Amino acid sequence: MKRRGRGIACMWYPIGFTVDANASAATVKVNEDGTATVLTGTVETGQGSLTVLGQIAAEALGIATDDVHVVSADTDTTPMDTGAIASRTTYVTGNAIWLAAEAAKAILFETAAPMLGVKVSQLEARDRKIQVKSFPQRNVSIGEVAHRSQVVLGQPAIGSASWNPPTVAMDPETGQGKPFATYVYATQIAEVDVDDETGEVEILRIAAAHDCGTAINPMLVEGQVEGGISMGVGMALQEEMLFDANGRHINPNLTNYIMPTSLDMPEIAVDIVQGYDPTGPFGAKGVGEPTAVPTAAAILNAIHDAVGVRVTSLPATAEKVLTAIKAKRAAEVKQIPA
Amino acid sequence: MKAFGYVSAKDLEHAIALLGEHGARAKILAGGTDLLVELKHAVHNPEVIVDVSRLHELKTIAVADDGLHIGALVTHSDIMNSPVIRDMFPALVAAAHSIGAMQTRNLGTLGGNLVTCVPSMDSGPALIALDASVTVASTEGQRRMPLFELFVGPRKTSLKPGDLLVDIIIPKENLGKPAAFEKFGLRKGQALALVNVGASFWIDREKSVLVAPRIALGAVAPTVMRAPKAEAFLDGCKISAEVMAEAGRIAAMEAKPISDFRASADYRRDLVAVLVKRALANAQARATAKEKELVA
Amino acid sequence: MTDVTMIVNGQVRGASVPPETTLLQLLRDNFNLTGAKLGCDVGDCGACTVIVDGQAVNSCLMLAGQAEGRQILTIEGLASREWLHPIQTAFENSGALQCGFCGPGVLLSAKALLDENLNPSTQEIRDALSGNLCRCTGYTKMIEAVQDAARLLREESRTQLTHARTEATAP
Amino acid sequence: MNEHSRVLERDELEIAETLRSPDVDLRLPPVLPREPYPIEPLTPDARQQTRAVGQRATRSDARLHGLGQTKYIDDLSFPGMLYARIKRAGIASARIKRIDTSAAEAMPGVMAVLTGKEIPTNSFGPTFQDQPVLADPIVRHAGDGVAAVAAVTEQIANEALAKIVVEYEPLPAVLDPVAAMREDSPKVHAPNSNIYATKVVRKGDIEKGFAESDRIFEARFSTQMIEHVSLEPHAAIADWDANGRLTIWATIGRITLARADMARTLKLPMSRIRIIGTIVGGNFGGKNEISQEPALALLSKKTGRPVKGVFTRGEEFTATTTRHPIIMDYKTGVSNKGRILARQIRLVLDGGAYCSWSATTLGKACILSPGPYKIDNVVAEAFVVYTNKTMTGAMRGFGAPQVCFAYESQMDDIAKALGIDPLEIRLLNAFDEGSSSPTGQVLHSVVIKESLRKAADRFGWEPRS
Structure with a gap:
């Protein structure tokens, strides 16, 4: 018989470690037509970071995502970056790119101020224009300004910057201190059916609410959450590297290392929690890793809710779940006569 | 590859000529x-690969005088898409x-x-439950044998070098026999069977008893096995949920599973009991549905 | 050596290769069609999926010789110069691929499904994609994208839009 | 039967081109003309918006992904390129007595063979440099490389591996992390202790916290070893050119660190090394450090030709980093109303044969292990231990999914025992803006309660009586 259960799990996850140097550098070059090229030493590993970083540069420069081209991952040409790790790219590399774009924009403002007859401090960049704050009708296109800067004045609008979340030492005895710049939070709730004759767990749906500060690109945030959940599903129910008594792998292949297929994944509903972190670029924190954190816990709590057994070692294979169910039944039978 | x-x-x-010529030095490539x-x-490390994948004559599904013939080169997708098999043997579709x-x-x-003859093969139990036989061809001619006799051990068939499996026949008397296939794997997609079960029976409607029950089990013995005690128990029994559950328990005792990294022998026995029960229930549901169809 | 000739993305191509060459190796190494990927080499991951005579198959599990005379569609043949296939448009618009490595295989599995069934249920889509492992997406946006592509294709067939399409699989 | 499955006869076909076999050194140029694809009409609106932030802009690489035009390492080839394969030890703990590569070197098509002795600095690692490029002379897990071959085809390279003879003296192995912590256990990196990093977080007065608690809950949780399973295997191409400059195309997430590690292992100035990161076909933490790259570089140096190495799926499991199994002991004191007053945690991480990112994982797991809750009295201790198994390292979450499983499982057990709704007990204990973390950090931008409520709303969570 199938028994339904629900389980909730929440988590916190740090963004921007501070126990070691964690720097990113970036260069933003505004081309003479008002488009921009970004140089970054990070690597696109599938999460869409180059798109997000381009959006950050575009936002700072007042242009569109499509106006920005991001060049990445070449030690000869791109500035140093600590790397595509630890969910740091949007936050740390993003801050570096934002600062570099601001530096490039400052050059554009120097050029635009006399064109518009105002002070630099009165300018803002919006909608591919440099305009006077509160008087958007007084404007000049970024392309025109960039062209003038580079071709007429000989001051190309190029900015470089680096950013490092302030490094702080921790107390070695107590571990007290500020090991990370900021944290994100999330909750996932799973609904499962447990077959109490086979122990099979079917995950029906998962609701996930994740904080990432400002979502620079909500579509990509959702993609991260959905992907993280699939890893969590594998961790909860299926995946395990096994060794024989001599330390040799038993299942080093995708036939016997069981990871989720499209048929094993539940329906997923993703919500992005409204948040804003003043230390991140445009309020953003990060999202990559946290998505995989609460899934297994939520599923295991749902199993517990469904059949009343607490599986304490992962993965909760069907056999393990059935063994626990049988043990529970045996214990109940023993209790009755007493 | 070497x-x-x-x-x-x-x-x-x-x-057949090529296989006769190369004998044990050859391996046959089908799918x-x-x-x-x-x-x-x-x-x-064969010396030669004999690719038989272009033999159109082995890709047909046809009902003949002696039963349903399924060519050896019929793919699992072909079985799923075959109107004849979908109508007569949804269990084979489920297995495919x-x-x-x-x-x-x-x-x-x-x-x-x-012919892989792996213990967990999915086609085997469904076909064994329907008393399938096979045709084998070689330079010495064609011969027919029960499918059961093809299976000798894990990855070991009774075929000799030079033999080619030609077709699989479900006998005439079993055409439309209510049957079901149940499988349990470690996940839903691309799953290898921890246990799979094929079951079939006729129902004597007058007496409302089971006739000619067959239970075939996969992945719980060196090859696909029948569960004769469970079959004997069912034969002539009145249909009920209890009877099906009891047949499952008997079959579980008959199974000879091993423990490996995928599952323990005990768990596989538990699964046999459950899957046999469910397969029988599904076959019964199938019989009832078919009857309603006929009445309508 | 085995001499093979086949139609790849509408072009007749030939090669002479050692018999142990797989179709995947032939496509990647001889024909320079690197869209199909080697992910596991034993048919578990689906990254090497191509369409042979209208059916999605693992090209790592076929010998080049088996493809003799057959029609092969690889990801490189899905779009034409004028026209992105609706599956490609839908995957792009919904962010259905992340690292993209499984993408060519997933798109061709989706094509094989939609060639047979223009109105697939979610379960049918999951079934069709179950031979393509993906570690990035959780398959969620892929399933949405296949649904979007099906809708686009249905609209297209309804309005009888006669794009000058060069479909490699047309018989 | 499929209607498409008519097999065309050869004489029906007009051959447009015929190619030679691949068993020659050089590959042929691409033949299909690359036509331009229309960009404008298909570019979704979001990419054109100002403001850019907050837009559901399509990915800049989406089109190439969909067209199959994204170039991953294995899609690149260079004139004269060789193929490298690495021989794996297949034994968990041993001393290499002898390696005989002569038969492999004599094979036609084999251009170079490399062993650990030839590597200038045969150790690397992001935290401790405890990992050899090729084992010499100690093998510490079955996936350790012992020799590398470069040949004109991958097939020849594979066949050459079989001809390399390695004689091992088996050494005692330790596979269980708890056993490895004992003084008398075999030492993976003798003579050092197997416990190679520890972390402690202490806050408040744990004894007082437990004394004030109405109920105390204790449980042990454990997790398994998990592989990243990036669909793209680890891959790299090394080209040591005639100027003595090394270019590496690699599927790696940290090129800055990779260059530093390469400079160290090869004793080469950084200015002579260029690392180009291609689009990584999945990382999840598994491609955060170099692996085969120094071997490829030296094979390229030996042969004067570019050398490509692509791991098999099997090597992805046996020879790359994985997620730490953790044994987690939790003791939690609560009030009858469900407030957590004290929590004591002990974590033992199975670190595998080499450190990789274990120390970082240890730190994160330890700091996060009390959970996102206001707890005044905390002691968390964590240990990471060498065993003769595949090394564990960075993987999405760095220890957090494991401890979350533990703290959230126990949270539900507490809720059930006290008769409190699981959502309510979390809302009761969760951090607020300005809460102090277990390390005494004052937290800002805290929205955990919002996330709890939002998920509960979406799910339709109703308290049960």
Whole structure:
């Protein structure tokens, strides 16, 4: 018989470690037509970071995502970056790119101020224009300004910057201190059916609410959450590297290392929690890793809710779940006569 | 893969001649989904690969006087899409659908699946439950034998070098016999069976008892096995949920599973009991549905 | 050596290769069609999926010789110069691929499904994609994208839009 | 039967081109003309918006992904390129007595063979440099490389591996992390202790916290070893050119660190090394450090030709980093109303044969292990231990999914025992803006309660009586 259960799990996850140097550098070059090229030493590993970083540069420069081209991952040409790790790219590399774009924009403002007859401090960049704050009708296109800067004045609008979340030492005895710049939070709730004759767990749906500060690109945030959940599903129910008594792998292949297929994944509903972190670029924190954190816990709590057994070692294979169910039944039978 | 010769057979006659010529030095390539993996892992090092995948005569599904003939090169997808099989044997469709994924089902053939003779093969239990037999051809001519006799041990068939499996026949008397296939794997997609079960029976409507029950179990013995005690128990029994559950418990005692990294023997026995019960219930549901169809 | 000739993305191509060459190797190494990927080499991951005579298959599990005379569609043949296939448009618009490595295989599995069934249920889509492992997406946006592509294709067939399409699989 | 499955006869076909076999050194140029694809009409609106932030802009690489035009390492080839394969030890703990590569070197098509002795600095690692490029002379897990071959085809390279003879003296192995912590256990990196990093977080007065608690809950949780399973295997191409400059195309997430590690292992100035990161076909933490790259570089140096190495799926499991199994002991004191007053945690991480990112994982797991809750009295201790198994390292979450499983499982057990709704007990204990973390950090931008409520709303969570 199938028994339904629900389980909730929440988590916190740090963004921007501070126990070691964690720097990113970036260069933003505004081309003479008002488009921009970004140089970054990070690597696109599938999460869409180059798109997000381009959006950050575009936002700072007042242009569109499509106006920005991001060049990445070449030690000869791109500035140093600590790397595509630890969910740091949007936050740390993003801050570096934002600062570099601001530096490039400052050059554009120097050029635009006399064109518009105002002070630099009165300018803002919006909608591919440099305009006077509160008087958007007084404007000049970024392309025109960039062209003038580079071709007429000989001051190309190029900015470089680096950013490092302030490094702080921790107390070695107590571990007290500020090991990370900021944290994100999330909750996932799973609904499962447990077959109490086979122990099979079917995950029906998962609701996930994740904080990432400002979502620079909500579509990509959702993609991260959905992907993280699939890893969590594998961790909860299926995946395990096994060794024989001599330390040799038993299942080093995708036939016997069981990871989720499209048929094993539940329906997923993703919500992005409204948040804003003043230390991140445009309020953003990060999202990559946290998505995989609460899934297994939520599923295991749902199993517990469904059949009343607490599986304490992962993965909760069907056999393990059935063994626990049988043990529970045996214990109940023993209790009755007493 | 280690180097080998390759020859593609034009037709059945050509294939048999090639196999007769090369004998034990050859391996037969049909769908290739198992053979290529074995060649890549150097399980076999044949001198020559005889590719029979172009033999159109082995790709037909047809009802003849003696029963339903399924060509050995019929793919799992072909079985899923065959109107005849869908109508007569949804259990075979279920077994075919449970194999691998779309890509491997498009390549893999029924004959190929049977001759791998892996204990967890999915086609075997469904066909054994329907008393299927097979035709084997060689330079010495064709012969027919029960499918059960094909299976000798894990990855070991009774076929000799030079033999080619030609077709699989479900006997006339079993056409439309209510049957069901149940499988339990470690996940839903691309799952290998921890246990699979084929079951079939006729229902004597007057007495409302089970007749000619068959229970075939996979992945719980060196080859696909029957569960004769459970079958004997069911034979002539009145249909009820309790009877089906009891047959499952008997079959579980008969199963000879091993423990491995995928599951323990005890768990596999538990699964046998559950899956046999469910297969019988599904076969009964199938019988009832078929009856309603006939009445309508 | 085995001499093979086949139609790849509408072009007749030939090669002479050692018999142990797989179709995947032939496509990647001889024909320079690197869209199909080697992910596991034994048919578990689906990254090597191509369409042979209208059916999605693992090209790592076929010998080049088996493809003799057959029609092969690889990801490189899905779009034409004028026209992105609706599956490609839908995957792009919904962010259905992340690292993209499984993408060519997933798109061709989706094509094989939609060629047979223009109105697939979610379960049918999951079934069709179950031979393509993906570690990035959780398959969620892929399933949405296949649904979008099906809708686009249905609209297209309804309005009888006669794009000058060069479909490699047309018989 | 499929209607498409008519097999065309050869004489029906007009051959447009015929190619030679691949068993020659050089590959042929691409043949299909690359036509331009229309960009403008298909570019979704979001990419054109100003403001850019907050837009559901399509990915800049989406089109190439969909067309199959994204170039991953294995899609690149260079004139004269060789193929490298690495021989794996297949034994968990041993001393290499002898390696005989002569038969492999004599094979036609084999251009170079490399062993650990030839590597200038045969150790690397992001935290401790405890990992050899090729084992010499100690093998510490079955996936350790012992020799590398470069040949004109991958097939020849594979066949050459089989001809390399390695004689091992087996050494005692330790596979269980708890056993490895004992003084008398075999030492993976003798003579050092197997416990190679520890972390402690202490806050408040744990004894007082437990004394004030109405109920105390204790449980042990454990997790398994998990592989990243990036669909793209680890891959790299090394080209040591005639100027003595090394270019590496690699599927790696940290090129800055990779260059530093390469400079160290090869004793080469950084200015002579260029690392180009291609689009990584999945990382999840598994491609955060170099692996085969120094071997490829030296094979390229030996042969004067570019050398490509692509791991098999099997090597992805046996020879790359994985997620730490953790044994987690939790003791939690609560009030009858469900407030957590004290929590004591002990974590033992199975670190595998080499450190990789274990120390970082240890730190994160330890700091996060009390959970996102206001707890005044905390002691968390964590240990990471060498065993003769595949090394564990960075993987999405760095220890957090494991401890979350533990703290959230126990949270539900507490809720059930006290008769409190699981959502309510979390809302009761969760951090607020300005809460102090277990390390005494004052937290800002805290929205955990919002996330709890939002998920509960979406799910339709109703308290049960």
